[in-house]
Structures are given as C-alpha cells and as structure tokens.
Amino acid sequence: MSEAIIDRAPSAHYYPLLIKNLLGNAVRQFPAQEIVYSDFKRQTYRDLGERVGRLASGLTGLGVKPGDTVAVMDWDSHRYLECFFAIPMMGAVLHTVNIRLSPEQILYTINHAEDDVILVNAEFLPILEAIRDRIEPVKQLVLLNDTDQTPATPLNIAAEYEALLAGGDPGYLFPDFSEDARATTFYTTGTTGLPKGVYFSHRQLVLHTFGALAAVMGTGQGHISRDDVYLPITPMFHVHAWGVPYVATVLGVKQIYPGRYAPDHLLRLIQREKVTFSHCVPTILQMLLACPTINETDLTHWKVIIGGAALPRALAKQARDRGVDIFTGYGMSETCPLLTLAQLKPHMLDWDEERQLDIRCKTGLPLPLVELRVVDEEMNDLPHDGKTPGEVVVRAPWLTQGYLKDPRNSEALWRGGYLHTGDIGVIDEEGYLKITDRLKDVIKTGGEWLSSLELEDLILKHPAVAEAAVIGIPDPKWGERPLALVVAKREQAVDEAAIRAWLQSFVDQGVISRWGVPDRVLLVEAIPKTSVGKLNKKVMREQYAQMLQAQ
Ligand code: AMP
Numbered sequence: 001m002s003e004a005i006i007d008r009a010p011s012a013h014y015y016p017l018l019i020k021n022l023l024g025n026a027v028r029q030f031p032a033q034e035i036v037y038s039d040f041k042r043q044t045y046r047d048l049g050e051r052v053g054r055l056a057s058g059l060t061g062l063g064v065k066p067g068d069t070v071a072v073m074d075w076d077s078h079r080y081l082e083c084f085f086a087i088p089m090m091g092a093v094l095h096t097v098n099i100r101l102s103p104e105q106i107l108y109t110i111n112h113a114e115d116d117v118i119l120v121n122a123e124f125l126p127i128l129e130a131i132r133d134r135i136e137p138v139k140q141l142v143l144l145n146d147t148d149q150t151p152a153t154p155l156n157i158a159a160e161y162e163a164l165l166a167g168g169d170p171g172y173l174f175p176d177f178s179e180d181a182r183a184t185t186f187y188t189t190g191t192t193g194l195p196k197g198v199y200f201s202h203r204q205l206v207l208h209t210f211g212a213l214a215a216v217m218g219t220g221q222g223h224i225s226r227d228d229v230y231l232p233i234t235p236m237f238h239v240h241a242w243g244v245p246y247v248a249t250v251l252g253v254k255q256i257y258p259g260r261y262a263p264d265h266l267l268r269l270i271q272r273e274k275v276t277f278s279h280c281v282p283t284i285l286q287m288l289l290a291c292p293t294i295n296e297t298d299l300t301h302w303k304v305i306i307g308g309a310a311l312p313r314a315l316a317k318q319a320r321d322r323g324v325d326i327f328t329g330y331g332m333s334e335t336c337p338l339l340t341l342a343q344l345k346p347h348m349l350d351w352d353e354e355r356q357l358d359i360r361c362k363t364g365l366p367l368p369l370v371e372l373r374v375v376d377e378e379m380n381d382l383p384h385d386g387k388t389p390g391e392v393v394v395r396a397p398w399l400t401q402g403y404l405k406d407p408r409n410s411e412a413l414w415r416g417g418y419l420h421t422g423d424i425g426v427i428d429e430e431g432y433l434k435i436t437d438r439l440k441d442v443i444k445t446g447g448e449w450l451s452s453l454e455l456e457d458l459i460l461k462h463p464a465v466a467e468a469a470v471i472g473i474p475d476p477k478w479g480e481r482p483l484a485l486v487v488a489k490r491e492q493a494v495d496e497a498a499i500r501a502w503l504q505s506f507v508d509q510g511v512i513s514r515w516g517v518p519d520r521v522l523l524v525e526a527i528p529k530t531s532v533g534k535l536n537k538k539v540m541r542e543q544y545a546q547m548l549q550a551q
Pocket of ligand 1: 239331332334337
C-alpha cells in the first residue's frame with residue numbers, strides 16, 4: 001500500500017491520547033460538581049483535580065517513577081477514583097488488586113505484577129499480614145483509612161494516604177509520554193487456576209471512554225447526560241468498574257462511590273443522592289430488589305446496565321415493574337471491558353413491553369469501533385439469523401494485546417488475529433448478539449470466576465477419588481454455582497460431605513476462595529467424555545442442570 005501519510009509542520013503538536021486529557025476539562029468546567037464517598041466524604045471535581053496532583057507528587061516522594069507499578073486494595077471510594085487518574089497520569093501502572101481472590105492468589109498477582117507500592121485499606125491489612133513473608137521484594141505500603149484509629153499491624157507503613165496528600169503538590173505537572181504506555185493492569189482467574197494479567201494503555205482507555213460515551217450519551221432509553229448521577233456497583237478493581245468512572249468524569253456528572261457493598265446501604269445511597277445511573281451483575285440487582293427497604297427507594301429514574309452474566313428475563317421484568325430502565329452490557333476483562341450494549345433502537349420504543357424485554361435481555365449491539373463476529377471453527381462468519389451459534393471473536397482499539405508475561409496464552413487469545421472470547425453466541429437480523437453458552441471451563445458465581453480445572457485438581461488429590469469434573473450450573477441467586485461430579489476409586493468409600501470438607505481445607509489454607517466449595521457433590525459411576533476422551537462439559541451442563549432442576 002502507498003497511502004498518503006500526512007505531513008506535519010515542524011512545530012505541529014502530536015497529541016497523544018493520555019488519561020490526563022480526560023480530566024482537565026472536567027475539572028475546569030465543572031469545578032463544583034460533587035464526588036461523594038459513602039457516608040464519609042463529599043468533595044468536588046476541583047478537589048479531585050488538586051488531590052490527583054497531590055497524590056502523584058506524594059508517590060513521587062516515595063520514589064515512584066514512570067514504569068513502576070502501584071497496586072491498590074480498596075473498596076470503591078473517591079480515593080480509588082484519584083488513583084484511576086494520578087497513577088497512570090504520572091506514567092506509572094495502576095494495578096487494581098481483586099480483593100475477593102484468595103490470599104494465595106492475591107500474593108501471586110502482587111508478585112507477578114511486580115508491584116512497587118501498595119495502597120491498602122486498613123480492612124485488608126490482615127490479607128497482607130498473612131502473606132507478607134512471601135511478597136518480593138519488600139513493598140512500600142500506603143495506608144487507606146476511614147477511621148481516626150491507627151490500626152495495629154506488624155507491617156511497615158510508609159505513609160498514610162491523607163498525610164501523603166497533605167504534603168503533596170496540587171499543581172504537580174503531569175508529563176506527556178507515549179499513548180502506548182501501560183496505564184493499568186489487573187488479573188482474571190484463568191482456566192489454569194493461576195490468575196492471568198491483562199493490561200491496557202492510555203490510548204486504549206481513552207478510546208474505550210469515547211466509544212462508551214458515543215454509545216450512551218444522550219437522552220431517553222439507555223442514555224445518560226450531564227444531569228445524571230452515577231453510582232457504580234461493579235467493583236473498581238474489576239475492569240476499572242467497566243471504565244465508567246472515566247466516562248462519568250468526562251461528562252462531569254455527580255459521582256457516588258459506595259464503599260463496601262451492602263444492599264440496604266446501596267439503596268439508601270440511591271435514594272439520598274438521587275442516583276440515576278449504575279451498572280452491576282445480576283446477583284447484586286437481585287439482592288437489591290429483595291432487600292426489605294426496597295419499597296422506600298424510588299427507582300423510576302434509575303438506568304442500570306447489567307453485565308458480567310446473562311440478564312435473566314424474570315429479573316429484568318421485576319426491575320421493569322419498579323420503573324427501572326434496565327438493559328444488558330457485555331464484555332470481559334480482556335476487552336477493557338465494553339463490547340456491546342442492549343439499548344433499544346428507536347423503532348423498538350413503540351413495541352409492547354414483552355418484546356422490549358426480549359431486546360433488553362439480549363447481549364446487545366457492538367459499540368462504535370467494535371468489530372464483532374460470530375464464527376465457526378474455521379473462522380467463517382455464521383448467518384445473522386438469531387439461531388446459528390458460533391464463537392464470538394472481536395477486534396477493537398481497546399482489547400488487551402496479550403496476557404502479562406505469558407506469550408503462550410497471549411497467542412492463543414489472539415489466534416487468527418481476532419480476540420477469542422470463549423463465549424458462544426448468535427446474532428439476530430437486527431444485529432443484536434445473544435450469548436448462549438461458554439467454551440471456557442470457568443464458572444462465574446456472583447460475578448467472580450472459579451477455575452473448574454483448579455477445583456478438579458484439588459478434588460483429585462483426595463485419596464479416594466478416581467475422576468472429577470466441576471461444572472457451573474445455573475443458580476437463581478449467584479448466576480452459577482459449581483457442581484462437582486466425582487467417581488470414587490474402586491472399593492473406596494467417599495461421600496459428598498467428605499469432598500466438601502476436603503475442599504474447605506483448601507479454603508482454610510487460603511488456596512481457593514470460599515465460593516469455591518461446591519454446594520453439591522454428586523458421586524457418579526462415570527463422567528461424560530468427548531470422542532477424544534476429554535471431559536464433555538457441554539453434555540454435563542445440559543444433563544445435570546436439567547436433573548437438578550427436576551429435583
Ligand atoms: P470477566 O472477565 O470477569 O469480566 O467475565 C467476562 C465473561 O463474563 C464473558 O466472557 C462472558 O462469559 C460473561 N459475560 C459477561 N457479560 C455477559 C452477558 N451480558 N451475558 C452473558 N455472559 C456475560
């Protein structure tokens with residue numbers, strides 16, 4: 001190709017897409033707009049701008065340099081928002097630590113990401129205390145504290161967050177650098193059991209922000225504008241709370257960060273702050289709708305994107321009955337995450353409620369710039385007829401370019417030049433995707449992944465077990481729960497309670513999270529296999545989901 005590359009005047013400024021460029025205008029144009037942290041703190045965008053400078057300056061004082069990695073272990077807070085900006089803006093990498101992983105997995109992610117500094121909420125100190133001898137090399141710790149009490153801890157705390165900011169410079173000058181610099185990293189629990197690190201550049205996060213903005217900005221069904229009030233209910237450690245804090249900041253809307261999630265607390269915040277826009281996994285919405293204080297909360301102005309798992313129709317209906325504008329979003333850790341949103345097209349607004357519900361519960365239309373295909377095993381496109389399933393593969397400017405320090409899995413993720421989601425879906429004539437199944441052997445319970453392979457390995461270590469398979473089966477509360485199928489060794493006695501107790505011992509050792517103990521363990525004669533002798537999870541899912549439903 002000999003395309004005509006543009007000329008640049010010698011003095012022309014090449015504008016890198018940097019996260020700092022998302023912040024400046026918002027602070028200048030909406031200085032008095034509010035940012036609220038639970039019941040603890042109210043501040044403004046002006047404060048945000050100043051505190052971002054102070055934080056970067058304070059971290060520089062602790063020795064943080066461009067290219068270093070700064071980890072955060074916090075509940076959703078105004079502090080976390082400050083970290084979303086300050087850490088990448090100074091050229092460092094923000095590692096958002098998933099505090100729901102087991103301590104062993106957290107240790108793995110801290111060492112694997114090579115964190116240089118960890119900002120840790122006082123509540124999570126016990127996790128670090130338990131693993132401190134194995135964190136390499138010794139990290140600097142900054143304490144995040146919501147109380148006046150200094151926690152007793154054997155750990156060496158280098159600074160307290162507010163003191164660090166008080167001594168920092170609000171006018172810290174953030175440099176320009178390459179838009180391809182790594183801005184964030186975090187871990188997703190993979191099929192191998194070891195968490196896998198994904199990473200995003202400044203350019204990717206800026207483009208994700210604008211792709212999402214283009215899709216959601218406006219008025220009417222499924223849209224938000226400057227008058228909205230935003231409360232995220234997917235954790236900030238998980239795919240940057242779907243990147244929406246960046247979107248909300250560019251828009252200059254009022255933002256509410258809830259701290260630890262508890263249904264009555266979230267409902268109180270929605271009512272008190274007049275929240276109009278959120279996103280969460282189905283499990284959380286279900287808990288909110290089942291909360292005794294739900295009747296004291298007006299949800300008629302609330303727009304909520306449901307993602308992380310399929311939106312059950314009954315749940316969508318329940319939310320619609322309360323006046324909620326509910327619709328689905330889809331994406332994954334590897335995709336920054338947003339790929340699709342199930343907003344209604346204008347002509348669908350005249351449809352009856354039931355038909356509209358069908359659309360709201362689909363997986364959605366690709367965002368601008370997202371090329372999304374459903375393909376067969378040879379990467380051929382399948383018809384958009386709403387019934388021919390294939391794997392969802394994607395291209396977009398904001399997909400992780402690999403897994404951190406893991407070339408083999410990186411190449412597998414990107415084989416053929418498309419990112420393989422491991423999800424099976426169909427596309428209908430209107431272009432809406434619907435996820436129907438999953439290729440990957442992971443179980444999603446309450447928004448968190450469990451590796452079925454890791455659970456199988458642990459069960460197989462039991463001396464009386466010959467074969468084991470773990471599958472996810474639909475669960476009305478958690479989306480999915482693990483079900484273990486176990487074949488006992490000949491002449492060995494083992495029962496459900498013994499297997500559960502066996503797995504519980506790994507929870508107690510911090511190897512797996514407490515969600516990893518299956519609610520049900522079935523002792524079976526044989527486990528379904530494919531023609532090449534692999535565990536046939538598709539058949540198991542069908543067979544056992546039906547069987548358990550029938551019980
Ligand atoms: P995570 O990497 O934890 O964000 O999980 C991403 C995975 O969650 C996807 O690959 C899907 O398997 C599942 N998922 C996310 N959103 C949806 C959705 N709207 N419908 C069905 N599955 C979803």
